[in-house]
Amino acid sequence: MPSQTFTIGELAKEFDLTTRAIRFYEDVGLLTPQRAGLQRIYTSRDRTRLTLTLRAKRLGLKLTEVKEILDMYDSPRDTAVQLQRFLGVLGSHREQLEAQMAELEANIAEVREQEKQARAALARATKPKAR
CATH class of the missing domain: 1.10.1660.10 (Multidrug-efflux Transporter Regulator; Chain: A; Domain 2)
Known part of the structure; x- marks a missing residue:
């Protein structure tokens, strides 16, 4: 067939x-x-x-990483080696994403703090002045 x-x-x-x-x-x-x-x-x-x-x-894997992993499946190497390499690539990528997430979370916290301060300043600026 x-x-x-x-x-x-x-x-x-x-x-x-x-x-x-x-x-x-x-x-x-x-x-x-x-x-x-x-x-x-x-x-x-x-x-x-x-x-x-x-x-x-x-x-989010790089094409060179993808090619390396896919090429392993075409070679006579042991499946355990392929899976170990794949896990290594995934672990490295996960660590990179986690670092980016931590940075984003820190940025969001900073933006929230700036918003809080701006709201407080706006409230003071629009508060009627006592005579």
């Missing part, structure tokens, strides 16, 4: 991407379509790699 194939247009439509974005993923080595003349022919493997790439991108 032949495996299912896709055109660049079909993948672009399915994943709501531009064909240019898909070609970019090819350029960085995430996808490796076959060629029939000038036409690109994507396999189910390419489709799966695109799915995983977009999922990892939503998580």
Whole structure:
């Protein structure tokens, strides 16, 4: 039974991407379509790699990290090594997000304090003066 194939247009439509974005993923080595003349022919493997790439991108992973992880699955390495690397990448990314969140929380606290002070100043400024 032949495996299912896709055109660049079909993948672009399915994943709501531009064909240019898909070609970019090819350029960085995430996808490796076959060629029939000038036409690109994507396999189910390419489709799966695109799915995983977009999922990892939503998580905020760098494309180089995504490629490294995906390439591990194509190599004869042990699954434990792949999972350890993946956990390392995820842990590092989580730490980065947590640091950004802490910084945002500190910024929000500062904005709230400034709002409180501005409200107090406004209340004093609009308070009728005693004669």
